[in-house]
Amino acid sequence: MTKPYESELHIALAAVKQASLICRSVQSAITDEVLEKKDKSPVTIADFSSQAVICRELLQAFPADPVIGEEDAAELKESENQEFLEKIVSELSVAGIPDTTPEQVCSWIDHGGAKTYSNRFWTLDPIDGTKGFLRKEQYAVSLALIVDGKIVVGVLGCPNLACPEDQSVTGTIYYAVAGQGAFAMPLEPDNSQVSSPIHSTTTQDFSESRFCESVESGHSSHGHSQQIAAQLGIEKDPRRLDSQAKYAIVGQGEADIYMRLPTRAGYREKIWDHAAGVLLVEEAGGTVTDIHGKPLEFDQGYELANNQGVIVTNGLLHPKLIQTLKELGIS
Numbered sequence: 001m002t003k004p005y006e007s008e009l010h011i012a013l014a015a016v017k018q019a020s021l022i023c024r025s026v027q028s029a030i031t032d033e034v035l036e037k038k039d040k041s042p043v044t045i046a047d048f049s050s051q052a053v054i055c056r057e058l059l060q061a062f063p064a065d066p067v068i069g070e071e072d073a074a075e076l077k078e079s080e081n082q083e084f085l086e087k088i089v090s091e092l093s094v095a096g097i098p099d100t101t102p103e104q105v106c107s108w109i110d111h112g113g114a115k116t117y118s119n120r121f122w123t124l125d126p127i128d129g130t131k132g133f134l135r136k137e138q139y140a141v142s143l144a145l146i147v148d149g150k151i152v153v154g155v156l157g158c159p160n161l162a163c164p165e166d167q168s169v170t171g172t173i174y175y176a177v178a179g180q181g182a183f184a185m186p187l188e189p190d191n192s193q194v195s196s197p198i199h200s201t202t203t204q205d206f207s208e209s210r211f212c213e214s215v216e217s218g219h220s221s222h223g224h225s226q227q228i229a230a231q232l233g234i235e236k237d238p239r240r241l242d243s244q245a246k247y248a249i250v251g252q253g254e255a256d257i258y259m260r261l262p263t264r265a266g267y268r269e270k271i272w273d274h275a276a277g278v279l280l281v282e283e284a285g286g287t288v289t290d291i292h293g294k295p296l297e298f299d300q301g302y303e304l305a306n307n308q309g310v311i312v313t314n315g316l317l318h319p320k321l322i323q324t325l326k327e328l329g330i331s
Ligand SMILES: Nc1ncnc2c1ncn2[C@@H]1O[C@H](COP(=O)(O)OS(=O)(=O)O)[C@@H](OP(=O)(O)O)[C@H]1O
Pocket: 041, 070, 125, 127, 128, 129, 130, 131, 132, 213, 214, 215, 216, 217, 218, 219, 220, 241, 242, 243, 244, 263, 267, 270, 273
């Protein structure tokens, strides 16, 4: 008997793996190939290549499923970016997808351009933590399937994160299916037999806990997290790392808490920045809410329109942390 979402998981793992390997090869050779988006954030040939290969796989396997992805090909179609687009075509060719045209690549990328909610869709962040990617630090390829507003499959490729079972191996793929647990396996070699379950910690005492947060203080208020840490008696230094790798770190018990505290009231988190990570932590035994303690609502379109910030813990530390945010006037 097949397990629920077995074929979706299989395709998602293959797609995220292929994209992660492309990102890894681009990162090792990276020069100055960066475009600036309208919101001034960076995007690289690796972001676009990753979105193209994952959408290509999803289109082949599940043609009826919309994909709400971060990127679109609008800027790539501008004549001044023709050379940039050619580089994406040649990355795909190196990765074993030869004889594609620039038009074909743009149409794969734009397959990830859905922005509205439907009862079954994928959400994709082809590189989460692009700034970390450019610093040659942590980043993640993130893909999740959402059905009736619930995250049912989550896959996170973390090419620069050590494997929990064997720290000498760099590059890990994490995955979770609702109700089936959370797992980690080496990005290479290709062998899902070697996957092992991951679990969040059982820490109950804040003085023994460690939290992680964004590197960029523009994405999460470091001032507020310091204030909370002081109030709760958290003594260990925070671990700062980019991307949803933070969810992986909590899921595998290397940190007890991940705080993402709004830097401005109006910002709404994007679903692709969280979906895969949320399922991973929940299936590893942890808890995820917004700063008010409300569950994240993945049925509101491409943003978490009804939520502010994100709080991730091993579960045991959650109620006190939410209460402290309120007492300090942060939530
Ligand atoms: N103001 C604000 N608040 C919260 N989040 C924001 C904000 N601006 C951008 N973003 C999103 O942050 C994503 C990267 O988050 P990280 O936690 O990886 O940040 S950091 O790089 O570690 O500092 C980043 O994802 P990528 O663009 O995929 O890298 C953005 O979607």
